[in-house]
Amino acid sequence: EAQVTQNPRYLITVTGKKLTVTCSQNMNHEYMSWYRQDPGLGLRQIYYSMNVEVTDKGDVPEGYKVSRKEKRNFPLILESPSPNQTSLYFCASSPRDESYEQYFGPGTRLTVT
Amino acid sequence: AQSVAQPEDQVNVAEGNPLTVKCTYSVSGNPYLFWYVQYPNRGLQFLLKYITGDNLVKGSYGFEAEFNKSQTSFHLKKPSALVSDSALYFCAVRDIRTGGFKTIFGAGTRLFVKA
Numbered sequence: 001e002a003q004v005t006q007n008p009r010y011l012i013t014v015t016g017k018k019l020t021v022t023c024s025q026n027m028n029h030e031y032m033s034w035y036r037q038d039p040g041l042g043l044r045q046i047y048y049s050m051n052v053e054v055t056d057k058g059d060v061p062e063g064y065k066v067s068r069k070e071k072r073n074f075p076l077i078l079e080s081p082s083p084n085q086t087s088l089y090f091c092a093s094s095p096r097d098e099s100y101e102q103y104f105g106p107g108t109r110l111t112v113t
Numbered sequence: 114a115q116s117v118a119q120p121e122d123q124v125n126v127a128e129g130n131p132l133t134v135k136c137t138y139s140v141s142g143n144p145y146l147f148w149y150v151q152y153p154n155r156g157l158q159f160l161l162k163y164i165t166g167d168n169l170v171k172g173s174y175g176f177e178a179e180f181n182k183s184q185t186s187f188h189l190k191k192p193s194a195l196v197s198d199s200a201l202y203f204c205a206v207r208d209i210r211t212g213g214f215k216t217i218f219g220a221g222t223r224l225f226v227k228a
Binding site for chain 1: 119122145147149154155156157158159162164203205207209214215216217218219220221
């Protein structure tokens with residue numbers, strides 16, 4: 001089954017404790033992206049990747065890091081999480097062509113206390 | 114700057130009635146426009162898109178959308194609403210200036226369909 005998976009689905013952590021949210025897709029897509037969803041703000045793009053070893057900032061990259069060492073994986077790293085990073089996070093992928101729709105993972109709900 | 118606006122936080126409609134969820138956009142050049150739906154505790158699912166061609170595009174679950182260049186709008190429509198259509202709907206545009214890799218979403222519109 002074609003899908004985007006994220007782990008963990010739920011995470012409660014404390015301020016400053018480094019964490020990684022994994023994202024993996026099995027559709028051989030070149031493009032992958034991370035979003036955060038907050039009430040009233042919709043989805044805002046954090047980082048995106050056009051292919052292996054090629055990443056760029058979205059609209060809200062502060063406090064986040066990403067890497068793309070393999071085509072299928074695109075982990076999101078929070079080196080020192082803060083309470084304002086409490087949010088619902090989505091990973092998405094698509095073929096490289098911008099005319100294609102994105103396929104979304106199920107989401108990761110992160111709470112930072 | 115490119116932007117997407119969904120002017121209604123919530124739309125209420127009775128089952129069987131037509132529904133419209135509004136979206137307006139501001140982009141440089143030709144827009145690539147998308148509608149996605151989010152059901153509770155789920156990720157976003159693609160509904161339909163406008164890339165080029167016919168201004169009326171048809172998508173999943175009986176939804177359609179009309180692209181209006183002069184009004185810079187891309188409203189989502191369905192002739193007869195179902196209770197199961199109740200969900201959160203997002204309009205999005207891909208930023209062609211960056212090769213389509215940046216995506217801008219509207220704030221979302223919650224649709225309630227009453228039986």
